[in-house]
């Protein structure tokens with residue numbers, strides 16, 4: 001008898017983020033981050049014609065999302081999160097696979113993301129889903145409101161091996 005147990009995985013539906021999703025996204029954001037994006041942050045990124053936001057849904061309920069910017073030579077992941085109740089079920093991996101699917105040779109051949117130094121589970125997630133840490137930027141994230149020190153960013157890069165273009169040096173924006 002085969003005793004191999006299959007890990008439970010969700011197959012979320014991915015679609016564009018709609019204005020009506022913002023309250024759900026803000027709730028998940030507060031649940032996930034010490035420095036959550038505000039409604040204004042969301043408005044600003046959605047007003048940017050190069051900003052793309054997708055949500056992951058199960059039974060039409062939003063359980064995760066990602067936001068990225070289209071830069072001339074690469075994509076920049078600004079935010080990606082999954083509701084606590086739906087973690088370790090492959091939702092984050094599904095979002096990253098969607099992002100990788102947007103890459104194309106000679107055009108946008110990689111994705112960059114800056115992750116806070118203290119976000120260790122974020123680092124583990126990026127490492128497990130095919131990203132490589134390529135740079136460390138001291139003092140990258142703003143200081144906390146209580147006057148704490150600025151936080152270091154680890155910059156991760158995702159490529160599809162066949163598209164690899166090691167010369168991408170574009171700057172990154174402020175993300176989680």
Ligand SMILES: CC(C)(COP(=O)(O)OP(=O)(O)OC[C@H]1O[C@@H](n2cnc3c(N)ncnc32)[C@H](O)[C@@H]1OP(=O)(O)O)[C@@H](O)C(=O)NCCC(=O)NCCS
Nearest residue numbers: 032080081082087088089090091092093121122124125128
């Ligand atoms: C990081 C995050 C998006 C992962 O989402 P998820 O849907 O749970 O991820 P997946 O189930 O697809 O995980 C894929 C793999 O990543 C790794 N991983 C994910 N979360 C991890 C954790 N907390 N600790 C260690 N490894 C982890 C595992 O290898 C996992 O595979 P496995 O479950 O088969 O072992 C989610 O934990 C989250 O929303 N965190 C807060 C927000 C955040 O830090 N976002 C990233 C920076 S913007």
